[in-house]
Amino acid sequence: MADNSQQILNDVLSQQRQDVIPDVSEQDYFEVFCAEQVLKDFDLSYDEIQAGIVDGEHDGGVDSVYAFVNGELIYEDFDTTPFKKDVRIELHIIQSKTSGGFSEIPINKLISLTRHLLKLDADFSQITQYNAAVKAAVDNFRTAYRSLASRFPSLKICYYYASKKADTHVHDNLKMKADELKQAAEGLFQDAEVTVEFLGARRLLDLARRRPKTTYELRVSKSLSAVNGHVVLSTLTEYNRFLRGDGEKVKAELFESNVRDFQGNTEVNAEIVNTLRNEKAVEFWWMNNGVTILASRATLNGDTVTIENPQIVNGLQTSTQIARHFQTAEGDDNRNVMVKIVSSDNEETRDKIIKATNSQNAVQPATLRATDKVQRDIEETLKSTGLYYDRRKNYYKNEGKPADTIISIPLMAQAVMSIILRRPDTARARPSSLIKDNAVYSQVFSEAYPISMYSHAAALTRIVDRVLKSRSELSARDRSNLRFYVLFWLSCVLTGKTNPNPADVAKIDVKTVSDTSVEEAADEIWKIYEQLGATDQIAKGTELRKIALEALNEVLKPAHQLPAEEKV
Template sequence: MTSSKLTILKEVLTQKKSEIASSMTEDEFFNLFASEQILKDFELSYDELNDGIVEGGSDGGIDAIYSFINGELLEEDTDYTGLKKEIVIDLIIIQSKNTNGFAEEPMNKFISSAQDLLNLSNDLNSLKATYKKELRKKIELFRNAYLRLASKFPKLNISYYYAALASDLHPNVERKVPQLQNVINTQISDSNITFSFIGIEELLSLARKKPVRVKALNIEGTPINTRDGGYIALVSLTNYYDFIAENNKLIKAFFDANVRDYQGKIEVNQAISDSLKNPNNEDFWWLNNGVTITATNATLASQSLTIEDPQIVNGLQSSHELFYHFSTGGNRDDSRKIMVRVIKPIDEKSRLKIIKATNSQTSVPIASLRATDEIHLNIEDYFLSQGLYYDRRKNYYKNLGKPAEQIISIPYLSQIITSIALREPNNSRARPSTLIKNDEEYKRIFSKEYDVDIYAKGVLLQKQVEKALKKYSPELTTSEIGDLKFYVSMFIVADTLKKLAYFPNDIKSIDLALISPEKINQAIVIVKEIYDSLGGTNKVAKSQDFVTSIFGKLGEIIAEHKELLKQQSLASKANNGTN
């Protein structure tokens, strides 16, 4: 039976690799696949998954590492300073081996790296010779968050996973787990440590696990049935909790990606929490605006609403507080109710209008509703004609099995446009997830004045640049590629247009077919030389000095080009005069 399951798993890996990541090696894809399955409940995009992969030499036995705060991925520019209470930090460390067994050596590496990296008093810079830069950056990200939130006494979960094409676990390997736990406990004594071996059966089981798309919601009494197939109903607090949770975990896919990252003002959440903990004479729904859910279909049978593709677009604060209340031991005999509206939009534009309208009277910032703007629908449609999939609805195309390289997220597109159209690659590098949080900056990136073609050309150019950086010799580290990639693209655009100050729509005139591999490599050489001369660090890549130096070099190149054209023109006139 084990051999049959291994055959099935290998076939799954082969097919999936062919469909979504054909350019990866088998080992690289196994790492991505294992990380995706292990982190499935976190609903990460391919960009987010790849960003956490640190495999290679000097990785301390760690192939992928991710930190989460209250279930949200921790990134370089994540702002967690406003969090006040009941904070949960998850540090997840994964080792993925495309081999037929679990071995002792990877476990020994786990133990050794835990001694070094999870010792909060160790200076990470002193470990440069032992651990690669990408890994140290991820550990630093976790450390900074944990230490800055320490005064709020967060709950810390440290989860280790070892994935392999294995079925048997040798006692010599298993006995390493307590050793690892003891090492971590000596470094961070108040953490909850778990270790999981993910073998053939576990990988198959996780791979078969599909996102929940249809679920029943038990209601109270007789609902109001609207003419368009919607419903308005009262739902007990516990039944609503059962609807939004699975195995005591929040179903993140139910929360519309346009607004789900918004946690609201602390005092609002506190009021909801207090109301849940201290029931009085008023029912919960008397004091609460309720929840709005959009769906592709909803059917009523007895006292149960079966909802297809539910997306909670309003009432996120109430939902999160309800989840936390009951998942941490809240009284399940609570008979209070919440009002739920289920709406069946006629099309996607209608659904987006509902999202904006239902949140217009709340404190949800406009930045959280970006993807509801018509420009993103236009970009999505145009990208499809270019063989690209715009991830306006997070993980929509990932769940359809589209190739990872062709799925373009909103943050990634924002970085590209900020670098090549606004000529600010330093901001692209420094603020990967917050570029569009500010209303003014958003309008500079996603303007109705821009031709939609510049977004597609920007993506296609960026992909060419990133491929060239990965093949560059001498080989660049993942960190160096991340530091350089947006600068190289901006350099190529300015050099091609032969302008230092160009307009975003000027990019439309660029013929990508004329940008040769040689031109891209030449740009890499120049940008890398400037990067190294300034220190070649992450800090340099986020600085205005790097931008200024790039433009200085571009100015010289463009001036030389203009002088050459001038000389050619004079020579041509002279030749014409002698004929």
């Protein structure tokens, strides 16, 4: 007799869809749900999940594609240069079906897609049976893999076939097809670890019930406690266990608030390695500055500190080298590392601690973005308008806020780049570089701008997204290519200027912005986009922006035209 898993899963999906993304179809939400569950440990935001969905005509049976380097999601402009050693690449391909049980046809499609698109020398311009979104997502993986080839990365390819109407039984014929799929991938990447997983209703419920780990325990050998803080010594063995949680891999989420990336083969790291390997007779904490952990709460009971929501805000280099040390070290290492644990829920205090603990050594200004005063101010002003600024990644997602009310830092940067700097092409082509480049960052995020400009930019972005999503003739790829151009056009029309400044945008009454005005902006941009070829390259290039700006000058003529020297 069948159990209640399918009915319970249907209830969960219905309730969560209403809470999170009520304006999407049952199938579309199931795609989001499946990606969120199977990739839970990567802690993706809703924007990141949506960016990986490639479902549509000519999708090759694939609903979503995600690739990671050392746990970091690969984007179109992903920078692989920081990854020097121990590089791990993962590719996750997901099929999500709301109708029927498991069948061979979707597996056959995956086999075909693997043979066509995972070939590193395949010319995608000659492969026409797959849509642009699928090819772009796989090409992000191929580009990263090839650029890191000299690092000899490990590779894991994971296929998921999810069906909410399937039970736990998988027919032997399907298992044989899964083996054929594995062989297709292994034939292209001989050293890769390839898995194929069938996700029926019960398995999907199990994944949904599992929560990301938020409470960790660290055993200590010595401790000193004060109000809201502890300074402890922990053996290298125990600290290594702490870093790995309940599993084998180091938990990347422990480092989300760390302002540095791992720096590779620097002199400091070489010294840490030498101390770990060769200074066995000397206490490690004598030779090392230790680690600082921020937590929402930390409680010492006996020889164990229970830490809620730990974030290693200083000591990434030390922690990384300790974890690497135990990849080859045999037995326990009873030397101690010093760990400072500070408990605080006050965001301003937390930001001060992050800055203070990273001020002793050179840190690029770009790595301290989220702690800037302007970022905290944006978070507060958006909250007053019913929007939530994702300054602390996934804080509001974990609070259960609807997806369309959450604005990430990169999305805000793209919106301001489109509206104030009039560069929708740059916003589309290089989303992550907007935050990393100091000169660009200072043009996008400034305390000199009216703070309401940011809330208006966010509100206009979500209005544009909603209207574009309602146009069924647009593919997800078209919406991604158009959204910042439509935002650019709309802001110019609303301000009556082709070069609105922050004060102009701050004066827009966003409550009166009609869907009709957005539709008109979308029609104008689509007309130019289609004439130029309607491709990713067009959206990322300068020609669409140039022609759109010329058209805007005609629409808004004779008032407020760009001076001749500012025309593109």
